[in-house]
Amino acid sequence: MAMKVYGNGMSVCVARVLLCLHEKETEFELVPVDLFACHHKLPSFLSMNPFGQVPVLQDDDLTLFESRAITAYIAEKHKDKGTDLTRHADAKEAAIVKLWSEVESHHFNPAISAVIHQLIVVPLQGKTPDAAIVEENLEKLGKVLDVYEEKLGKTKYLAGDSYTLADLHHVPYTYYFMKTCHAGLVNDRPKVKAWWEDLCSRPAFLKVSPGLTVAPATN
Amino acid sequence: MAGIKVFGHPASTATRRVLIALHEKDLDFELVHVELKDGEHKKEPFLSRNPFGKVPAFEDGDFKLFESRAITQYIAHEYADKGNQLLSPGSKSMAILAMGMEIEAHEFDSVASKLGWEQIFKNFFGLTTDQTVVKEEEVKLGKVLDNYEARLGESKYMASDHFTLVDLHHIPVIQYLLGTPTKKLFEERPHVSAWVADITSRPSSQKILV
Numbered sequence: 462m463a464m465k466v467y468g469n470g471m472s473v474c475v476a477r478v479l480l481c482l483h484e485k486e487t488e489f490e491l492v493p494v495d496l497f498a499c500h501h502k503l504p505s506f507l508s509m510n511p512f513g514q515v516p517v518l519q520d521d522d523l524t525l526f527e528s529r530a531i532t533a534y535i536a537e538k539h540k541d542k543g544t545d546l547t548r549h550a551d552a553k554e555a556a557i558v559k560l561w562s563e564v565e566s567h568h569f570n571p572a573i574s575a576v577i578h579q580l581i582v583v584p585l586q587g588k589t590p591d592a593a594i595v596e597e598n599l600e601k602l603g604k605v606l607d608v609y610e611e612k613l614g615k616t617k618y619l620a621g622d623s624y625t626l627a628d629l630h631h632v633p634y635t636y637y638f639m640k641t642c643h644a645g646l647v648n649d650r651p652k653v654k655a656w657w658e659d660l661c662s663r664p665a666f667l668k669v670s671p672g673l674t675v676a677p678a679t680n
Numbered sequence: 681m682a683g684i685k686v687f688g689h690p691a692s693t694a695t696r697r698v699l700i701a702l703h704e705k706d707l708d709f710e711l712v713h714v715e716l717k718d719g720e721h722k723k724e725p726f727l728s729r730n731p732f733g734k735v736p737a738f739e740d741g742d743f744k745l746f747e748s749r750a751i752t753q754y755i756a757h758e759y760a761d762k763g764n765q766l767l768s769p770g771s772k773s774m775a776i777l778a779m780g781m782e783i784e785a786h787e788f789d790s791v792a793s794k795l796g797w798e799q800i801f802k803n804f805f806g807l808t809t810d811q812t813v814v815k816e817e818e819v820k821l822g823k824v825l826d827n828y829e830a831r832l833g834e835s836k837y838m839a840s841d842h843f844t845l846v847d848l849h850h851i852p853v854i855q856y857l858l859g860t861p862t863k864k865l866f867e868e869r870p871h872v873s874a875w876v877a878d879i880t881s882r883p884s885s886q887k888i889l890v
Contacts, residue, residue: 530778553743559750
């Protein structure tokens with residue numbers, strides 16, 4: 462039976478999982494969850510993820526949540542097909558992939574998600590974006606991208622010379638970010654820009670990006 | 681032989697996470713002190729070890745890493761045959777472990793670290809605790825711990841019936857919070873309380889306290 466992913470293609474965390482499934486050429490079924498009707502807060506959903514968030518993965522009797530745990534599971538289960546996303550054959554290379562995945566999780570994600578929250582989610586709630594929060598997090602994001610610019614001058618991808626989960630995890634938030642008027646943060650850094658354009662050329666990305674449909678505010 | 685070196689500070693929660701893992705594995709290592717109050721972590725040569733300017737950084741011979749949870753995972757895999765088992769063999773068990781580590785990192789640590797900062801670390805720097813923030817963050821932590829209480833009703837540890845990296849990653853921040861009024865949130869949930877007592881009394885958890 463194919464894996465089931467509960468969530469919607471426009472959600473950043475769901476898209477992370479979908480990218481991984483496509484990179485691994487794995488069959489799956491996407492089961493939509495109506496977030497606006499708060500179906501993710503119903504007991505039936507909370508029994509799968511008590512934190513009430515998408516995505517959730519079901520694979521036979523295994524239920525998983527947390528997008529980066531799901532991608533790690535998919536990458537490991539299907540390690541012998543599709544793209545090698547974890548460099549599993551060498552412990553030290555695998556550790557470097559984990560290192561840059563942690564960097565995305567703890568340095569990149571908090572800054573970029575705060576910006577996207579203000580520019581996309583807040584207007585959907587009928588409120589005005591907080592310019593101070595946007596500015597503070599753009600500054601933090603800029604510093605992270607400075608580190609990336611240096612690293613990508615030495616290796617083609619963040620964890621080495623091949624595409625891995627460390628790169629993949631960045632894609633959905635960056636996609637939305639590049640639709641805002643702050644895309645210069647990426648475009649003004651040549652190595653980061655080239656890396657981003659490469660990530661966007663991948664077949665898996667071309668399958669997932671049409672689902673990333675929420676439009677940001679223009680400032 | 682160059683051996684294992686940890687570049688960090690003995691009071692830093694992220695440094696302690698790595699030290700606990702090394703003790704669990706009975707590994708020899710050298711702790712190279714990074715003087716945070718002098719900003720040593722924001723300057724060279726430390727920045728060459730971690731361009732994000734945070735402790736700890738790590739060396740095993742000529743192999744270098746940073747990010748505490750990447751380091752603990754490397755230690756757990758590379759030295760799987762030494763000391764205590766910190767992983768769960770099998771792809772589904774490893775997936776549950778990975779999920780537990782993500783929950784600690786994204787749901788627990790973000791809130792618990794703020795409570796640690798407000799009530800303990802701010803005092804080191806002569807700043808005042810903001811009780812409004814403490815109240816707000818305690819509400820959030822309470823909800824996370826309600827989920828933990830349910831989970832720990834089903835298994836002795838967070839991801840398995842034995843101690844793993846998931847439990848280990850929680851220890852340093854919990855140790856600090858037990859010295860604050862926030863400890864009541866752990867005490868008033870029986871399964872969580874028993875788990876906290878268990879993981880903080882392990883020999884490796886005691887060794888890193890200064």
